[in-house]
Amino acid sequence: MNRYNRDNFYELCDAVALLDEHLRSIIKTYGYPPFWSRPNTFETLVHIILEQQVSLASALATLNKLKERIGEVTPSRVLLLTDEELKQCYFSRQKTGYVKYLAEALISGQLDLDLLPGLTEAEIRTKLTALKGIGNWTVDVYLMFVVHYPNIFPAGDLAAIQALKELKQLPKATGKDFLITLSAKWQPYRTIATMLLWHYYLSKRNRLWP
Known part of the structure; x- marks a missing residue:
């Protein structure tokens, strides 16, 4: 590719x-x-999910609030938070569910971020859209900013x-x-x-x- x-x-x-x-x-x-680029991390996918249907500034404020709460944004640290604690970080009910589902998929091995960049666009899209809350726009941004698919x-x-x-x-x-x-x-x-x-x-x- x-x-x-x-x-x-x-x-x-x-x-x-x-x-x-x-x-x-x-x-x-x-x-x-x-040259807009983002690392291939859980935090990046969380950030893109937060950007769904809101302003970039609002999404960044939510991400920064989460980082103030837990430091490094990892699946295990996010799953330690209650829904109420995520709400205090400005997460909506829907995005709380999406991010927790993503965290669980990574911990269980259902998704391996390290493998994604070696796959085709279609394969990446299939794997990511299989997750709750990740649609084509989210995958598009991931492909553009992380994988640098042209x-x-x-x-x-x-x-x-x-x-x-x-x-x-x-x-x-x-x-x-x-x-x-x-x-x-x-x-x-x-x-x-x-x-x-x-x-x-x-x-x-x-x-x-x-």
């Missing part, structure tokens, strides 16, 4: 920008996006979709299927294109990735 990395990231940004004038305009106006378009990501519609001046009601078809133009570097879209979205709004 091909991967992108810190050494070839700018080169791949230039390559995908050659395929789309709107992506070229992002680099021209805002420069290259940061050809992911997270069609469920609101910021990327909003940025794409703004850039190409598409109607707000433009459907997901059309946008997925549009993203095919960026293959095999749809992940890199998405990084540019996020960079545009945040830069235009004067926001930093927390």
Whole structure:
């Protein structure tokens, strides 16, 4: 499986920008996006679960509250907390269940994070979506930030979709299927294109990735 990395990231940004004038305009106006990357850890998957359907800042605040409570975020330490204690760390009832289920899957050996990066995209998606609370968006973010798989378009990501519609001046009601078809133009570097879209979205709004 091909991967992108810190050494070839700018080169791949230039390559995908050659395929789309709107992506070229992002680099021209805002420069290259940061090299966003996360380690292959339980804490990273917890963080991505916390980011589901909330702001990045809110998710980070919840993660930091958890770290204040238990220090290193490990499956065994999370499972020592009661639901009420997780609620005090700003966890919703649903996400409490999802994170505990993930912790149990890792402790039981149902999931082995060390093995995931050596698998194909489809295999990783099958293993992760088998877990309660992990859907395609969560897997997309894991594949992009952790495994550095270069050809992911997270069609469920609101910021990327909003940025794409703004850039190409598409109607707000433009459907997901059309946008997925549009993203095919960026293959095999749809992940890199998405990084540019996020960079545009945040830069235009004067926001930093927390």
